[in-house]
Amino acid sequence: MASVSSDEWRAICDKFTNAQNLTVVESLNDPDNDPFRSKYKARELLREIYCSLKSFEAGEGEEESGGETGESGESGESGEQLPVEAPVDGQTEEAFSQGFCGDSPAGLRAAKLGAVEYYLGVNHVDTEELSAGQEHLMNSMKLLGRCRVSSENVSLFIHARNQLGILWAGRDETETAQGFLETAESIYQRYMKEDGSPPTDMADYFSTEENQLTHQERTKRFELAYTHTMYYLAQVYKNLGETERAAIYCHSTLQRQLKLNQFSPMEWALNAATLSQYYITKGRYMEGRHCLSAATVISGLAGEVPSEAAAQESETESERREQLRQKRAEIARCWIKYCLNILQDSKKLLEDSIGELDTDRQEEMKRGRRLEEEEEEKERKSAMLFGSEDTFDSIASLEEKVRCLLPMDFTEARAIFLVGQHYVTQAKDYFQMDGYVTDHIEILQDHSSLFRSLAFYEEDLDRRCKMHKRRVDMMEPVCMELNSKYYLMIRRQMMFELAETYNEMMDLKLTLANRQDETESLDSHTIKKFNNLCSASAKYFQMFLDSLCSPEGKQPEHLEEEVLRPALVARFRVARLYSRLICTSPPGQVENLDKSLEHYKYVVDYCDSHPEAVATVETELELSREMVGLLPLKINRIKAKIHANN
Amino acid sequence: MVTFDLWAHTKVFDNVVTMESVFSSVAKNIVESCVNGYNGTIFAYGQTGSGKTFTMLGPSELDNFTDELRGVIPRCFEYLFFLINREVERSGQSKSFLCKCSFIEIYNEQIYDLLDTASASLFLRENIKKGLFVEGAVEKFVNSAAEAYQVLSTGWRNRRVASTSMNRESSRSHAVFTMMLESKESINEVVNIRMSQLNLVDLAGSERQKDTNTEGSRLKEASSINRSLMCLGQVIMALVDVSNGKNRHICYRESKLTFLLRDSLGGNAKTYIIANVHPGSKCFGETLSTLQFAQRAKLIKNKAVINEDTQGNVR
Numbered sequence: 001m002a003s004v005s006s007d008e009w010r011a012i013c014d015k016f017t018n019a020q021n022l023t024v025v026e027s028l029n030d031p032d033n034d035p036f037r038s039k040y041k042a043r044e045l046l047r048e049i050y051c052s053l054k055s056f057e058a059g060e061g062e063e064e065s066g067g068e069t070g071e072s073g074e075s076g077e078s079g080e081q082l083p084v085e086a087p088v089d090g091q092t093e094e095a096f097s098q099g100f101c102g103d104s105p106a107g108l109r110a111a112k113l114g115a116v117e118y119y120l121g122v123n124h125v126d127t128e129e130l131s132a133g134q135e136h137l138m139n140s141m142k143l144l145g146r147c148r149v150s151s152e153n154v155s156l157f158i159h160a161r162n163q164l165g166i167l168w169a170g171r172d173e174t175e176t177a178q179g180f181l182e183t184a185e186s187i188y189q190r191y192m193k194e195d196g197s198p199p200t201d202m203a204d205y206f207s208t209e210e211n212q213l214t215h216q217e218r219t220k221r222f223e224l225a226y227t228h229t230m231y232y233l234a235q236v237y238k239n240l241g242e243t244e245r246a247a248i249y250c251h252s253t254l255q256r257q258l259k260l261n262q263f264s265p266m267e268w269a270l271n272a273a274t275l276s277q278y279y280i281t282k283g284r285y286m287e288g289r290h291c292l293s294a295a296t297v298i299s300g301l302a303g304e305v306p307s308e309a310a311a312q313e314s315e316t317e318s319e320r321r322e323q324l325r326q327k328r329a330e331i332a333r334c335w336i337k338y339c340l341n342i343l344q345d346s347k348k349l350l351e352d353s354i355g356e357l358d359t360d361r362q363e364e365m366k367r368g369r370r371l372e373e374e375e376e377e378k379e380r381k382s383a384m385l386f387g388s389e390d391t392f393d394s395i396a397s398l399e400e401k402v403r404c405l406l407p408m409d410f411t412e413a414r415a416i417f418l419v420g421q422h423y424v425t426q427a428k429d430y431f432q433m434d435g436y437v438t439d440h441i442e443i444l445q446d447h448s449s450l451f452r453s454l455a456f457y458e459e460d461l462d463r464r465c466k467m468h469k470r471r472v473d474m475m476e477p478v479c480m481e482l483n484s485k486y487y488l489m490i491r492r493q494m495m496f497e498l499a500e501t502y503n504e505m506m507d508l509k510l511t512l513a514n515r516q517d518e519t520e521s522l523d524s525h526t527i528k529k530f531n532n533l534c535s536a537s538a539k540y541f542q543m544f545l546d547s548l549c550s551p552e553g554k555q556p557e558h559l560e561e562e563v564l565r566p567a568l569v570a571r572f573r574v575a576r577l578y579s580r581l582i583c584t585s586p587p588g589q590v591e592n593l594d595k596s597l598e599h600y601k602y603v604v605d606y607c608d609s610h611p612e613a614v615a616t617v618e619t620e621l622e623l624s625r626e627m628v629g630l631l632p633l634k635i636n637r638i639k640a641k642i643h644a645n646n
Numbered sequence: 647m648v649t650f651d652l653w654a655h656t657k658v659f660d661n662v663v664t665m666e667s668v669f670s671s672v673a674k675n676i677v678e679s680c681v682n683g684y685n686g687t688i689f690a691y692g693q694t695g696s697g698k699t700f701t702m703l704g705p706s707e708l709d710n711f712t713d714e715l716r717g718v719i720p721r722c723f724e725y726l727f728f729l730i731n732r733e734v735e736r737s738g739q740s741k742s743f744l745c746k747c748s749f750i751e752i753y754n755e756q757i758y759d760l761l762d763t764a765s766a767s768l769f770l771r772e773n774i775k776k777g778l779f780v781e782g783a784v785e786k787f788v789n790s791a792a793e794a795y796q797v798l799s800t801g802w803r804n805r806r807v808a809s810t811s812m813n814r815e816s817s818r819s820h821a822v823f824t825m826m827l828e829s830k831e832s833i834n835e836v837v838n839i840r841m842s843q844l845n846l847v848d849l850a851g852s853e854r855q856k857d858t859n860t861e862g863s864r865l866k867e868a869s870s871i872n873r874s875l876m877c878l879g880q881v882i883m884a885l886v887d888v889s890n891g892k893n894r895h896i897c898y899r900e901s902k903l904t905f906l907l908r909d910s911l912g913g914n915a916k917t918y919i920i921a922n923v924h925p926g927s928k929c930f931g932e933t934l935s936t937l938q939f940a941q942r943a944k945l946i947k948n949k950a951v952i953n954e955d956t957q958g959n960v961r
């Protein structure tokens with residue numbers, strides 16, 4: 001800008017610095033009754049800069065275009081006036097092929113004016129004058145539209161579109177926002193492919209020679225602007241319901257934060273751990289494992305947990321200790337879910353119609369393994385990986401500690417189980433029963449589920465039974481201790497689980513006994529054991545049913561939707577348990593069968609009077625109806641026998 | 647004013663309604679259940695200036711709570727102690743009641759005790775026997791409606807003092823007054839103990855919920871100065887599908903308020919939301935969002951998820 005004296009230019013630069021300072025620093029201290037004081041001052045300065053720039057000698061090839069405000073015409077103060085049609089952005093192609101060269105005087109002048117328009121736009125948006133803000137931002141885009149994308153102006157191209165994206169999303173015009181942001185994205189990508197040199201930052205337009213930013217700083221700011229584009233697109237896709245795409249953008253936002261070294265370790269780690277939960281619910285264990293490994297490694301960067309002694313010394317240390325311990329425990333809990341889901345998913349694949357391991361399927365799956373492993377190798381090569389130079393290796397070595405392919409047999413399942421159990425211990429260390437009842441029990445429930453999944457692969461029935469016994473041992477004391485008033489829901493879940501576990505153990509014991517001796521009847525010791533397990537199961541189902549009663553102990557006439565199925569299933573199970581109790585005295589038999597019949601009848605009667613319940617318990621209902629028909633005959637037969645013997 | 651009973655009904659009151667009619671349709675039933683051992687909660691929700699505090703307390707500086715204009719809370723106290731005395735008489739002194747109150751404020755995810763202004767922020771903790779409690783919160787025993795009202799006024803005054811001295815805006819804080827009721831009844835040597843809680847909640851002005859409202863389509867902005875993208879976690883959280891029944895863990899703790907009132911939302915509790923709205927057309931947007939909030943709140947239910955084994959149960 002030869003025509004401008006250096007003093008004039010310096011005055012402009014000073015004004016700009018002041019405006020920035022007012023916007024970013026001073027505005028934080030504005031009083032409540034005049035919240036935008038500093039922003040209004042900054043606005044004045046920006047307008048002055050704009051006028052000075054306009055008055056300088058125009059560059060070559062300048063054609064005046066309408067629609068430039070800034071001197072006087074303020075819209076937006078008379079209320080919001082939305083344009084009839086929202087502007088649509090899609091300029092990538094043109095932006096690279098036509099217009100002034102970025103470094104020509106005209107190009108530079110347009111970029112500077114565009115930058116002032118941009119800052120004016122942001123200023124108006126900040127002060128809640130959206131229409132005016134939009135107009136300035138659109139002017140900025142128009143000015144830039146006369147230039148080709150180059151290192152001098154590419155940053156402005158992207159910033160202006162980021163802002164317009166935010167603006168339109170705020171108006172609920174998500175598709176319009178999406179247009180601006182996607183254009184920003186493609187401009188960045190094309191620029192990086194075709195040029196890639198560190199671009200001018202907007203602050204450079206108005207700073208004197210001696211204050212120019214370094215190349216490194218320029219690159220960093222530019223990359224950060226694009227990271228924001230990613231972050232806004234993640235939100236836009238989420239709002240459009242495109243979760244898959246949103247997840248990709250969250251993933252790459254995280255990846256870029258790491259690469260640019262712009263993150264706070266604990267926050268980043270929690271976000272990565274949360275993302276892992278998205279992947280595991282979609283059954284994508286490779287990505288899930290990667291996120292978790294990265295979360296663990298990066299959370300380590302937050303430093304050592306202060307000792308208890310240090311925490312007692314100072315408030316800040318105590319706060320820090322609490323934060324670090326809690327967040328690491330949260331990440332451990334995400335790992336537990338990873339192990340649990342991978343075991344449960346493979347169980348679903350391998351089980352037959354009665355929930356037992358189907359060895360034919362197992363063989364078949366194992367044969368398909370090689371393909372899977374190759375597939376995984378391929379995917380890993382194309383995946384978006386986290387890590388900076390210093391963390392990459394630690395993340396990879398952590399990943400190697402646990403598989404991400406579905407386990408196919410006991411050995412593989414056990415390896416995953418042990419990892420899960422390790423994280424259970426870690427999570428329980430922070431979420432202790434005293435102080436964190438709900439969290440602690442959730443972890444216990446997961447631990448129990450891990451055992452349950454592992455038991456599925458165990459072929460030795462005796463050992464399988466022992467695994468279920470472990471579940472009972474960890475659940476039973478807690479369930480009995482819990483205050484039923486405050487922990488009604490959790491207790492219900494635990495009672496149901498205990499009832500099912502005892503039921504499972506009972507079945508295993510019976511199978512074992514029958515295997516041992518096909519010919520002889522069961523010995524008294526086995527019978528006693530069987531009956532104990534049977535009664536324990538019935539007891540917990542009954543406790544669950546009692547928990548549905550009113551404080552006065554009345555049965556509910558109408559079962560709430562969320563307990564409808566569990567309540568009817570519990571009835572059905574209790575009925576079956578009573579009919580399976582082994583009892584040698586005929587009167588005792590009659591008593592048990594009477595109870596059994598009563599519960600079957602309840603299921604049938606309830607479904608008869610509440611037709612909406614039928615669909616939830618079809619199989620159980622069918623069997624109940626059958627038993628309601630059969631049991632009286634059986635009871636009468638036994639009664640007749642008793643009669644004949646007396 | 648619109649009230650939402652989370653059990654069934656929605657009632658609309660116009661501007662000329664008496665306090666008596668609000669009380670009898672909203673709170674009476676909840677107080678009765680409370681004496682019978684259920685937990686109960688009454689929320690007041692709405693934008694600043696829509697009359698939440700007026701509804702709950704009555705006109706400010708009203709120490710004489712026999713006034714016709716006294717709010718829902720004083721009326722709850724009166725009715726509660728009326729019922730208690732009646733129960734005690736009826737049972738021929740075999741039934742006895744114990745009442746404790748606490749009064750806390752949640753501001754910026756920190757918990758402050760309004761009955762002990764000297765205390766620093768407090769923690770929420772859980773105990774296997776006591777359930778959820780605010781560790782270190784003062785609990786005051788009360789024997790009459792007048793005493794309960796005394797506790798309430800003290801706390802309310804402290805809330806105002808705190809908001810001026812500590813730079814807390816009371817429109818941005820939630821106040822939770824809790825009455826813990828314990829009844830003992832001995833019938834033929836068997837002692838029957840029942841515990842219940844009545845929570846009276848004055849929620850922060852609804853216009854302040856904007857920052858936390860996830861319904862909107864506004865984008866969370868990232869300032870380039872800040873090293874972190876603050877709300878990325880929330881975006882990711884929204885992607886984790888909760889409906890597919892898969893096992894997952896979410897690292898972000900729920901807000902202190904929802905955590906504290908977990909037992910009141912669904913489960914074995916009765917809850918009422920009083921949505922206060924402003925008749926002015928200027929407040930149309932805010933009014934609409936208040937009503938939408940209350941509508942959403944109606945859908946809250948504690949789900950008792952039972953992890954039943956769907957396979958192999960019929961053998």
